[in-house]
Amino acid sequence: MHLGDAAHDRGMLKAGHLANQEGKICDDAIVRLFVDGQPDPQPVANSTCFSPITSSTASWLTAMYQFDPSDRMMKVTSSGGKTIVNDAPATATEAAAINSDNFKDIGTCLKTLMGYTTARAAKPHSLTSSATTPCPSARAR
Numbered sequence: 001m002h003l004g005d006a007a008h009d010r011g012m013l014k015a016g017h018l019a020n021q022e023g024k025i026c027d028d029a030i031v032r033l034f035v036d037g038q039p040d041p042q043p044v045a046n047s048t049c050f051s052p053i054t055s056s057t058a059s060w061l062t063a064m065y066q067f068d069p070s071d072r073m074m075k076v077t078s079s080g081g082k083t084i085v086n087d088a089p090a091t092a093t094e095a096a097a098i099n100s101d102n103f104k105d106i107g108t109c110l111k112t113l114m115g116y117t118t119a120r121a122a123k124p125h126s127l128t129s130s131a132t133t134p135c136p137s138a139r140a141r
Contacts, residue, residue: 012045012065012074017113021045042067045074047092050106058102063092 012018029039048062065074075083078090095102
């Protein structure tokens with residue numbers, strides 16, 4: 001079964017990392033239906049995007065999403081779980097500078113994400129936590 005981000009429009013960007021997160025949220029809901037009977041009412045997902053700028057520098061962008069049951073959409077949220085911050089919608093966080101450290105982090109992020117993607121025995125709900133940010137630059141922020 002394939003569950004990914006291209007099948008619907010629920011507020012999250014179209015990206016491989018988010019498709020991976022969405023698949024895990026769906027897997028978690030299915031497992032919970034078999035075990036507890038109720039999916040998580042407010043799942044959380046995160047996204048990290050690295051953008052190479054030159055052959056040795058990069059930037060990054062990260063966002064955390066939480067399901068809003070009032071309009072059934074995933075919305076960008078702050079690290080405190082708020083979708084509205086200072087009377088404005090929460091926004092993604094971006095790198096303060098384009099540099100070589102960000103470029104090096106691309107490899108670490110990719111290796112970690114591929115490990116999550118191919119993990120067979122992982123518990124689905126443990127990988128959808130907002131604390132699960134596999135990419136060093138984004139995790140440190």
